[in-house]
Amino acid sequence: MTTTIRCDIVSAEAEIFHGEATLIVATGEMGELGIAPRHAPLITRLKPGKVVITQANGEKLDFAISGGLLEVQPQVVTILADTAVRADEIDEAAVKKAKEEAERVLAGRGEAMEIAEAQQKLAEVTAQLQALERLRKNLKH
Template structure:
């Protein structure tokens, strides 16, 4: 029996549909969510969200947010979420280099915090984009259209 998943950002609904499992980047580590999971609400760190449907895996880069499990429904409210097929790896690499440069040339602690957050988001995007090349996957956005 699958569970209902909604992934929402401020700009759009990224996905809404039935899934078999998901693995999310929680603040205390990876969270595995299966159908009929106990109620849960947690903060999500920047990281990779794995969604499994019918044996197919889909990957998204999350920049943080919240996850709620209630009943057999999971809602992810993400700051930003990009399907692996939406990520331009070259641009993600450039953002990573810019963030590393900002960290080395920072002038205040606030700038350092912002640069480290940018670095983390860029690292996640590069990691997820590379997974597209090395792992069979299914686009979550195409899956939602079916």
């Protein structure tokens, strides 16, 4: 029998995922984290990036988050994301358009607030594009 840990991914808008996992991989402030059952308790900030959940049946689910917090407790891993989306629900055309807009603002070196917002948006859409690319690679295999 495979040991699992419950994983919840929630954002301000909705609960994104609730289920059992054998491994959770997320991008923390200091690099990638791998959380398996019986992991030591932990709280850390998450950078914009991907979250990959390996389920008990071996299936991997990919999510793109815009940042947030990860909390590991003995029975549950909770990811509180600013925004989160499943890779298979990403609108590639909208994401590419948002990326181009963010890059345009950064290239023009607008207001300081605009630049900070554009940098955040660029990190978010880059994470979404990476999650989409990983999903495509998994579908090819």
